[in-house]
Amino acid sequence: MRSFLPEYEVEAPARLEGALELLEQGWRPLAGGTDIMVLLESGRLADRRFAGLWNLGDLRGIREEGGMVSIGALVTFTELRESRPIRERFPLLAASAAVTGCIATQNRGTLGGNIGNASPAGDSLPVLLVYDAQLELVCRGGVRRVPYCHFHLGYKQMDLRAGELISRILLPAGRQGWHECFRKVGARAAQAISKVSMAAAARTVDGRIEDFRLAYASMAPVPLRCWRTEEILRGARPGCLPELPDETSPIDDLRSTARYRRQVARNLLLRFLAGIE
Ligand SMILES: Cc1cc2nc3c(=O)[nH]c(=O)nc-3n(C[C@H](O)[C@H](O)[C@H](O)COP(=O)(O)OP(=O)(O)OC[C@H]3O[C@@H](n4cnc5c(N)ncnc54)[C@H](O)[C@@H]3O)c2cc1C
Known part of the structure; x- marks a missing residue:
């Protein structure tokens, strides 16, 4: 980790057209800088020209x-x-x-x-x-x-x-009558990057799941939408669940292990389903 910033250049155009011109010339967008500045300081970012977006x-x-x-x-x-x-x-x-x-x-x-x-x-x-x-x-x-x-x-x-x-x-717009849930599991309650995050939403009619949405963070190389699980859950009763597929591909890293992540992701889903019974 470096403790100093390399030299860099920022221009913050007043108009969208000006920012887009800079991007076309290879300048990198800079919004709040909370990711970019960390990368720059740690020496992990090659870019040195930034198009500040805050005037747009x-x-x-x-x-x-x-x-x-x-x-x-x-x-x-x-x-x-x-x-x-x-x-x-x-x-x-x-x-x-x-x-x-x-x-x-x-x-x-x-x-x-x-x-x-x-x-x-x-x-x-x-x-x-x-x-x-x-x-x-x-x-x-x-x-x-x-x-x-x-x-x-x-x-x-x-x-x-x-x-x-x-x-x-x-x-x-216009979502009404959905049960919704967001859960983040990290090392601490605040200021922690997730080991697993889950967002889920369900609409039930007469005790059956009419529609379902499920997505995770930190469970695959990309933010993961679980299409197969959603499909299987449509029409199911929360108290009598079919076998659910595992669509995730988590990794072991310094925050957690793949095994722990899989278990927690499943627990979060089952707890959400139990709550909508
Ligand atoms: C102490 C700390 C704690 C954090 N905790 C969390 C956390 O708990 N959860 C979490 O999700 N994140 C966390 N982050 C990461 C970071 O705060 C978020 O990812 C934040 O949303 C980045 O937004 P920004 O405006 O600061 O982006 P920037 O750093 O300005 O840019 C981030 C990237 O997005 C690009 N970019 C920015 N705006 C645009 C745009 N409009 N169009 C195209 N590309 C664009 C930039 O070029 C860059 O590649 C944390 C960061 C720090 C420093």
Whole structure:
């Protein structure tokens, strides 16, 4: 670990067009810097030119747009935690923001940065999967939208083209009557990267699971949506479960072991299912 920062250059354009021009020339987006500065200081980042995003109003705010709730990529965890519409309509997002790092990290760290950092341990990421998020990606050539479930292609690999920026995160509005749960298991209650995080949501009708969503962090090289488990659980009764597949591929690392992670991930799911009986 180095205790000094190498020299680097930052430009923070006032307009989106200016930022996109810099990205096209190979500058790297810099939002809250809570990941980038750690990497830079530890000598693990080759980039030295950063396009500061903080002046870009297009990437801010939480608003309703065409049946979706649109969250700017620069919205911080503190803003998510404190936003009434988010707390009421997407409680798992507020819950995951509230256990991300410490208050200082929540004040600076952004939702767009959590996605752009592409860590399989990112706490907001299983939540975005369960809420069927879409991403709005912008470059000088225009805007495109991708389902978030297709965005992470492999460990730290994303469907983000050169010169592109995550501008907004879109969540389908109108979820009512769902049981929802976000659980993070780490070494401590605060300021810990997850050993396992789980986001789950279920809609039941007459004691049967009508619809189900399940996603994990730290259980695969990418934030993991468990499509097969969801399929098997649709139509099941929570008190009489079919055999559930194991779709995870966790690793042993300094935070935990694969065996522990598998067991905890299963326990979290079973506890959630027991709670919706
Ligand atoms: C002490 C500490 C504790 C932490 N605890 C947690 C935790 O508990 N859970 C957790 O999930 N994370 C944690 N983190 C990691 C970090 O805070 C989050 O990943 C945060 O969301 C990063 O956001 P940022 O705005 O600071 O990103 P930055 O550091 O500015 O950028 C992160 C990456 O995303 C890219 N990027 C940023 N914005 C965009 C954009 N709009 N479009 C495209 N790419 C973009 C950057 O180029 C960079 O590669 C912690 C970090 C620290 C330092």
